[in-house]
Amino acid sequence: MHLRRQPDDPRFALANAIGAETMEQFHAQGDAHVAVLRYHGLENGMNVYDLGCGCGRTAQALQRLGWTGNYTGADVVPELLAELARQCPTYYAVLNYDRTIKAENASLDMLFNWSVFTHLLPAESFLYMEDAFRALKPGGKLLFSFLELEEPEHDRVWRDELARLRNGHDAEQLDTFLHRDWIKRFAREVGFAEPQFTSGTDGSNHPQFWQAIAVMQKPFTTHDFEAR
Ligand SMILES: C[S@@+](CC[C@H](N)C(=O)[O-])C[C@H]1O[C@@H](n2cnc3c(N)ncnc32)[C@H](O)[C@@H]1O
Numbered sequence: 721m722h723l724r725r726q727p728d729d730p731r732f733a734l735a736n737a738i739g740a741e742t743m744e745q746f747h748a749q750g751d752a753h754v755a756v757l758r759y760h761g762l763e764n765g766m767n768v769y770d771l772g773c774g775c776g777r778t779a780q781a782l783q784r785l786g787w788t789g790n791y792t793g794a795d796v797v798p799e800l801l802a803e804l805a806r807q808c809p810t811y812y813a814v815l816n817y818d819r820t821i822k823a824e825n826a827s828l829d830m831l832f833n834w835s836v837f838t839h840l841l842p843a844e845s846f847l848y849m850e851d852a853f854r855a856l857k858p859g860g861k862l863l864f865s866f867l868e869l870e871e872p873e874h875d876r877v878w879r880d881e882l883a884r885l886r887n888g889h890d891a892e893q894l895d896t897f898l899h900r901d902w903i904k905r906f907a908r909e910v911g912f913a914e915p916q917f918t919s920g921t922d923g924s925n926h927p928q929f930w931q932a933i934a935v936m937q938k939p940f941t942t943h944d945f946e947a948r
Pocket of ligand 1: 738739771772773774775776777778794795796797800816817819833834835836839840
């Protein structure tokens, strides 16, 4: 993906590069990420993996909000990882380009990625899902955010992009939309239980996320898997 224009303040430049308009927004979004994780079962002591962690919007919020556990953030941009390492010195930051999860088999309680599958080809996201399944413990969860055309606010992104291309400009970045039926199919093929979805406008259990959220759980036993 393309990093955005870099403002003067280096911390803000990195936050802005991953989409935050202000530092206040960066912090509020991080807090919302943690609220989603907590709603879906995050506890102290867990082993979590943040795929496409950027400069640590979620990591900094986890630290700020007092969560304790093992955190690994992986990204393809060294400058972003360096900022994560600066801000959260007890967390692991991993540079990784090869669409795999840098974790042992069945070692993770939660693996999440926010605004990452929105910038990858569906096949790349599928490969990450497959490897997430390997790396998660039985009962572990993969959570990710996505854009769906059925959501009017996301449809606006689609229409803006069409207008841009029609006017002869290049797209600013790759914006990938997924359909819930595709996500269900991917989950089935990989071995996850039926995914749970939250619309971007749903604020009933945690702050509205704007992007939609999918949660896939690795079955606890082979029997759970075969029974589906
Ligand atoms: C919009 S930013 C979101 C960052 C972070 N998840 C957050 O919400 O604060 C997308 C991130 O995905 C990373 N990324 C892009 N392609 C990737 C890939 N193939 N594997 C892992 N991360 C990737 C980018 O470098 C960037 O940090």
